Amino acid sequence: MSEGKKNITRRDFLKTTGVATGALIGGGIIGGLVGFNMDKTDQGVSNVGKENHAMPTPRGMQFFQNTRDFEVLSNATERIFPKDDLGPGAIELGVPYFIDHQLAGQYGSNSREYMHGPFAVGAATQGYQSRLTRGAIFRQGITLLEAEANKRFDTGFSSLEGEQMDEILTAFQNDEIPMAGTTSAFFFRLLRSATLEGAYSDPMYGGNNNMDAWRMKEFPGHQMAYINLIEDEKFQKIEPMSLGEM
Amino acid sequence: MATNLPKVDVIVVGLGWTGGIIAAECAKAGLKVIGLERGRSRGTEDYLRIHDEYRYALRYELMQDLSKETITIRNNRKMPALPMRQLSSFLLGEGLGGSGTHWNGHTWRFYPYDFQIKTMTDQKYGPNKLSKEYLLQDWGVTYDELEPYFYKYEQTAGISGEDKNPFWGKRAQQFPTPPMKKTPILKKFEGATQKLGYTPFMLPSANLSEAYTNPDGEVINACQYCGFCERFGCEYGAKTSPEITVIPTARKTGNFEERFHANVVEVIKNGNKVSGVKYIDTQSGEEFIQPAEVVVLASYVMNNAKLLMVSKIGEQYDPDTGRGTLGKNYCYQILPGATGYFDEQMNVFMGAGALGMTIDDFNGDNFDHSDLDFIHGGSISITQTGYRPIETNPIQSDTPTWGPEFKKNSIYNYTRTLGIGGQGASMPHKENYLSLDGNYKDAYGVPLLQMTYNFTDQDRALHKHLSEVCSNIMKEMGAKTVDIKKPITDYDIVGYQTTHNTGGTIMGSSPDNSVVNSYLQHWDAENLFVVGAGNFPHNGGYNPTGTVAALAYRSAEGIVNYSKNGGSLV
Numbered sequence: 001m002s003e004g005k006k007n008i009t010r011r012d013f014l015k016t017t018g019v020a021t022g023a024l025i026g027g028g029i030i031g032g033l034v035g036f037n038m039d040k041t042d043q044g045v046s047n048v049g050k051e052n053h054a055m056p057t058p059r060g061m062q063f064f065q066n067t068r069d070f071e072v073l074s075n076a077t078e079r080i081f082p083k084d085d086l087g088p089g090a091i092e093l094g095v096p097y098f099i100d101h102q103l104a105g106q107y108g109s110n111s112r113e114y115m116h117g118p119f120a121v122g123a124a125t126q127g128y129q130s131r132l133t134r135g136a137i138f139r140q141g142i143t144l145l146e147a148e149a150n151k152r153f154d155t156g157f158s159s160l161e162g163e164q165m166d167e168i169l170t171a172f173q174n175d176e177i178p179m180a181g182t183t184s185a186f187f188f189r190l191l192r193s194a195t196l197e198g199a200y201s202d203p204m205y206g207g208n209n210n211m212d213a214w215r216m217k218e219f220p221g222h223q224m225a226y227i228n229l230i231e232d233e234k235f236q237k238i239e240p241m242s243l244g245e246m
Numbered sequence: 247m248a249t250n251l252p253k254v255d256v257i258v259v260g261l262g263w264t265g266g267i268i269a270a271e272c273a274k275a276g277l278k279v280i281g282l283e284r285g286r287s288r289g290t291e292d293y294l295r296i297h298d299e300y301r302y303a304l305r306y307e308l309m310q311d312l313s314k315e316t317i318t319i320r321n322n323r324k325m326p327a328l329p330m331r332q333l334s335s336f337l338l339g340e341g342l343g344g345s346g347t348h349w350n351g352h353t354w355r356f357y358p359y360d361f362q363i364k365t366m367t368d369q370k371y372g373p374n375k376l377s378k379e380y381l382l383q384d385w386g387v388t389y390d391e392l393e394p395y396f397y398k399y400e401q402t403a404g405i406s407g408e409d410k411n412p413f414w415g416k417r418a419q420q421f422p423t424p425p426m427k428k429t430p431i432l433k434k435f436e437g438a439t440q441k442l443g444y445t446p447f448m449l450p451s452a453n454l455s456e457a458y459t460n461p462d463g464e465v466i467n468a469c470q471y472c473g474f475c476e477r478f479g480c481e482y483g484a485k486t487s488p489e490i491t492v493i494p495t496a497r498k499t500g501n502f503e504e505r506f507h508a509n510v511v512e513v514i515k516n517g518n519k520v521s522g523v524k525y526i527d528t529q530s531g532e533e534f535i536q537p538a539e540v541v542v543l544a545s546y547v548m549n550n551a552k553l554l555m556v557s558k559i560g561e562q563y564d565p566d567t568g569r570g571t572l573g574k575n576y577c578y579q580i581l582p583g584a585t586g587y588f589d590e591q592m593n594v595f596m597g598a599g600a601l602g603m604t605i606d607d608f609n610g611d612n613f614d615h616s617d618l619d620f621i622h623g624g625s626i627s628i629t630q631t632g633y634r635p636i637e638t639n640p641i642q643s644d645t646p647t648w649g650p651e652f653k654k655n656s657i658y659n660y661t662r663t664l665g666i667g668g669q670g671a672s673m674p675h676k677e678n679y680l681s682l683d684g685n686y687k688d689a690y691g692v693p694l695l696q697m698t699y700n701f702t703d704q705d706r707a708l709h710k711h712l713s714e715v716c717s718n719i720m721k722e723m724g725a726k727t728v729d730i731k732k733p734i735t736d737y738d739i740v741g742y743q744t745t746h747n748t749g750g751t752i753m754g755s756s757p758d759n760s761v762v763n764s765y766l767q768h769w770d771a772e773n774l775f776v777v778g779a780g781n782f783p784h785n786g787g788y789n790p791t792g793t794v795a796a797l798a799y800r801s802a803e804g805i806v807n808y809s810k811n812g813g814s815l816v
Contacts, residue, residue: 080648086657107305114316114331118685122328125321125738129328166649192648200635201300217660219595219635222297225470226596233430235591235661243295 059097059206062104063135069142070096071158076145077195079165087216088209090195098198098207099138108135130182134190137179141187144177145169204244214240222246248524248533254280255809257523257538259510259553260545262344263791264777264798266492267399268542270462271802273501277809280536281502282525284509285341289489293479299634303477308348310338314509314528315688317548321700321736322677323565329686329694335738336745337477338546342506343489345546345745346791350476350599350631351452351485353405354788355396355796357610358389358415363784366611367621375621376704381575381674383783386755387764389415392796399795400450403486404458404466407450411604413612426455426469431592431664432603435628438722444605449627450792451600452486462495473632475599485599508534511692513541513557513774520559520774526690540773540805543751544798547780548680551750552695555682560761560770563679565698571761573680575749576697577785580670580705580734582624582712586725587642591661594633602629608668608715609787620707622671624787626716628664635660643729666720668712669744672785675702680750700737709734746790751780753797765804765815766797772814777801 064070074096083089090096102108110133122129130137148168149157157165171177175185198207200214202221208214214221221240229236255277258265265281273279301307310316310333318327339345359366364382367375376382397419399405407421425448428436432448439446453469460466467484475485483490496502512524514535522537543550554560554572563574604627606612615621639656640663646652683696701709710733717730754760757769766781768774777798779790786793804815 081653082650084650084653086654089653110313110332112306112311112313114312114329116329116686120326120328123321123325125736125740126319126328126330127334127738127740128331169648195648196639197300197304197636201304202298205300214635217635217657218591219633219660223472225472226593227427227468227470230429230471230593230596231427232593236593236596243298246295 059094061100063100063108064103064142068146068156068158070100072142072145072156073099073138075158075165076169076191077198079162079169080192080195081199088212090199092209093199093213094207094209095195095198098201098205099194101206102194102197103135103138108138109133128186130186132181137182137187137190140179140182141172141184141191144179144184145172148177202243204242211240211242248535250535251537253522253537253539254278255538256280256540256542256805257282257536258542258544259523260344260543260549261342261488261493261504262339262544262546263346263488263492263795265344265542265544266346266488266496267402267795267798268544268775268777268802268805269502270492270496271799272805272809273496273499275806275809277501277806279496279502280538281496281504282508282510282523282536283342283504283506284528285506287342287504287506288347288479289342290479290481290483293481296478296481297472297474299636302348303634304636306333306337306477308339308341308477308479309333310340313689315694317695317697318683318686319697319699319739321698323698327683327685327696327698330739334740335743336747337742338548338745342493342504343479343487346488347479348477349452349485349487349791350629350789352600352602352789353400353403353407353450353452353792354625355389355392355415356786356788356793357413359610360784360786361385361388361392363622370611371615371621375615376673379676380702380704381676383754383759385764385783386753386760387797387800391764392800393418395796395799396792398799399792402460402462402491403452403795404454404460405450405452405486406455408448410445410447411606412445413606413609421450423458424455426451426453426598426601427471428603429593429596429601429630431594431630432601432628434664434723435603435666435719438719439603439605441722442719444607446603446605449600449602449604449629451598453480453598453600454484454486460491462491464491464494466490469598471596471598471601473595473597473634476631509690510545510553511556511690513543513553513559515557515559515771518771520771540775540809542775542777542805544777547747547750547778548695550776550778550780551680552682552692554751554761554776555695556692559768559774562681565676565679568676571752571757571759573750575674575752575783576678576680576699577672577674577748577782578699578737579672579744579746579785580624580701580709581667581731581743582670582709582716583665583667583731584713584716584720585640585663585665585729586720586723587640587659587727587729588662588664588725592664594630594638594661594663597630597632599631600629601631602627608712610671618707618711620704620711622673622787623708624668624670624712626666626668626712626719628666633660642727664720664723664725666716668716669746669787669789670705670708670712671787672748673702673704674749674784678702701734706734746779746785748779748782748785748790751776751778752783753781754783763814763816764800766801767804767808767815772812773808775801775805
C-alpha cells in the first residue's frame with residue numbers, strides 16, 4: 001500500500017467481496033459500506049478525519065483526584081514502556097490518560113465480571129479472586145508506590161531517579177509489598193497490561209497518540225482489506241488508520 | 247408468578263450454531279419453532295467498526311457477561327471450587343450467533359478413529375494401553391454415518407478447502423469452495439514440512455475464498471484478509487456465522503420466532519417427557535413458562551449441562567462410584583507449539599482466522615503409538631490470523647517483560663515472529679467432570695456449574711511429543727532461534743488457551759454410558775434433545791465446530807422424525 005495502493009477502489013472491493021452479486025442482508029450492509037469511505041475521491045462522503053486532528057482535545061482526570069497520584073501512575077507506565085530512539089514512551093502516547101479513563105468506566109468497576117462473594121484467596125490456577133475492583137486495586141497500588149518511595153528514598157515516587165523507580169516496581173512485581181485484598185504482583189501485572197493496552201489500542205481511547213505506537217511496531221491499524229497484498233513476499237509499510245478516521 | 251404461554255412445536259434454547267441449525271431445519275420442515283436467546287440480537291451491520299482490538303479482544307465485548315453467570319472451578323476434588331471471575335482460558339459466547347460469531351472458522355471433520363476410539367485402541371494396542379482411569383468410549387455413531395451431515399454443514403457454510411490430507415476420512419464430495427490464498431508465511435511451513443516428509447494441506451476454512459450462495463439461498467461473501475476474525479464479528483459477512491446463514495434461513499420460513507433477553511432457568515420434566523421450559527425476561531424480570539412438544543438445549547457445553555442438573559434430568563456422575571452419566575467426560579484440549587524468531591520482516595498483521603496450513607501426520611492414530619505412553623495426537627498448523635499489537639509482544643524467554651529491553655525486543659520481533667501450534671486431543675479421565683456448585687449462584691438464584699478439571703499424564707506426554715515436532719518444523723523453516731512451549735503441569739484458567747470445551751452431556755450407545763443417544767435425544771426424556779460439543783465423549787485433535795454441526799444436522803433430522811412418529815429414535 002506504500003506504492004500508492006492505499007485506498008482499495010470501490011470497484012475492486014465489490015468485485016472481491018462479491019457484495020454486489022447477491023441478496024444482501026436487509027440492505028444494512030450497503031449503507032454501512034458507504035460509511036467505510038473506501039474511495040476518498042468519492043463525492044458526497046464526508047471525511048472529517050483531518051478536522052478531528054486539528055481540534056484540541058481537552059484532557060482531564062476522570063478517575064484520579066490529585067496530580068500526585070496521576071504523576072505516580074504516569075512515571076510508572078513510562079518505566080514500563082519508556083521513550084527511546086524508536087519513539088515515544090507511555091507518557092507521550094497518552095497512556096496515563098487512557099488508564100485513568102478506563103478506571104472510571106466498565107473496566108475499573110469490573111462490571112461484566114463475577115464479583116459476588118464469598119471471597120477466598122484460592123490457588124493461582126483459579127485466577128482473579130479479589131473482592132476489589134480494578135479501580136480499588138489501582139488506587140491502593142498507586143498510594144503504595146508513593147509510600148514505598150518515601151520509605152526507601154525519603155521522597156515521592158515522581159522525584160526518584162529511573163533506577164530507583166525500577167527498584168520499587170520490581171519489588172511490586174516480585175510480590176514483596178503487602179497489599180490488602182490483593183497482591184503487589186497482581187497489581188503490577190495489571191499495571192503492565194494496562195500500559196500496553198493504552199499504548200497499542202486505537203487512539204480514540206486516549207492513548208497511542210497520533211498512532212505513534214502502531215508506527216513503531218509497523219502495525220497499520222484499521223485497514224479494510226489486505227486481499228491484494230497478502231500474497232506479496234515483500235514486507236508492506238502502510239500508513240496506519242484509526243477507527244476514528246472512518 | 248410465571249405466565250403460561252401457548253404451546254409451540256419446538257423450543258430451541260440458545261441461538262448459536264447448533265440452535266440455528268436445529269431452528270432452520272425444523273422450521274423448513276414446517277414445525278413452529280421458538281428460539282430463546284439470553285443475549286442480544288446482532289448482525290453484520292454491528293460489525294462495521296469491529297477492528298478494535300481493545301474493545302473486542304481484550305474487553306470481550308461479544309462474550310458472556312460473567313456478572314450474570316459464570317462457572318466455578320477447581321483442579322481436583324480436594325480443592326474448594328471458586329468462581330471464574332473473568333474470562334480468560336476460554337471465551338464463552340452470548341447473543342445471536344453465540345461463539346459462532348467470534349470463532350475463527352476452522353472447520354474439521356473428526357477422524358473415523360475418533361468415533362470408534364475405544365474399539366480401535368483396544369484392537370490395535372490391547373485393552374490396557376491407558377489405565378482404567380481414562381474413560382474411553384465409542385460415540386455410538388460412525389464417521390460413515392455422519393459423512394452426509396458433515397457435507398451438509400460444509401455446504402451451508404461454504405467451507406473453503408482442498409482434499410489433500412492423506413489421513414482424513416473419505417469425502418464423498420469436494421469442498422464447496424476452493425482453499426484460501428497460500429501466503430508467503432504459509433509457504434514457509436509448506437516447504438519445511440514437505441522436506442521433513444510430512445503432507446501439508448490448506449486448513450478447511452469458514453472464511454470464504456470466494457463469494458458463495460448456499461443451498462438455502464444465503465450469500466456468504468469473500469474474505470478480505472483484514473486480520474480480525476477470532477473474538478470479532480465479520481464486517482463483510484465473509485466469515486460464515488449463524489446470523490448470516492441458518493438464522494435468516496429459519497426466518498424466511500415464517501415458522502420461526504426469536505426471543506432475546508430470554509434466560510432459561512429450568513427444563514420442566516413430567517414423567518418420561520419434558521413439557522417445556524421456564525425462562526426469565528432479563529429486561530423486565532418477568533418469568534414465563536413456554537410449553538412445547540420438543541425442547542432442544544442448544545446453548546454452550548456449560549449451560550446445557552447445568553440446565554439438566556438444575557432440572558434434575560438424568561443422574562449426576564459420581565467419580566467415587568463411577569455411577570451416573572451427567573457431567574461425565576468433561577474434556578478440553580492441549581496446545582503444544584513452538585515460536586520462531588526470524589531475521590526478515592513478514593506481513594504478520596494481514597490474515598484471516600482460518601488462513602493456515604496443517605499436517606495431520608501426528609493426529610489421531612495416524613502414527614504408531616506402540617512405544618508411546620499416550621494415544622491420539624493433534625493437528626499441527628501454522629495460521630496467519632493477523633497479529634494484533636496489544637496482545638502480540640513476542641520476546642525470547644530471557645528478555646525482561648517490561649522496560650527498555652522489552653520495548654525494543656517486542657517491537658523488533660513483532661513482524662519477525664511465527665508460531666506453530668498443535669491442537670492436542672484430550673482423553674476423558676474419571677476425575678475430570680462437571681457438577682453443580684453448592685456455594686455460588688447466578689444472577690437469577692440458580693447454582694453455578696462447577697468444573698473439576700486438571701491435565702492428565704496422557705496430556706503431558708502428548709504435549710511434549712507434539713511440541714518437539716513443532717520445534718523441528720520451526721527450525722526447518724529457518725528461524726534464527728526457537729522457543730519450545732514449556733511442558734504443561736496443572737490446568738490454569740489464566741491465559742487464553744482454547745474455547746474447545748467438550749463433554750458433560752455425552753452421546754453413546756446406551757443409557758448406561760451416556761446422556762443422549764446418537765440423535766442427541768435424551769435417554770430419560772424422549773422429547774428432549776441436547777446438542778453441542780457437550781456430546782463428545784472425548785475431544786479430538788481438531789476444532790470442534792464441524793463435528794458439532796454435523797451432529798446437529800443429524801439430530802435435526804431426528805427431531806423432525808420424532809415430531810411425526812414419537813418414541814425413541816434408536
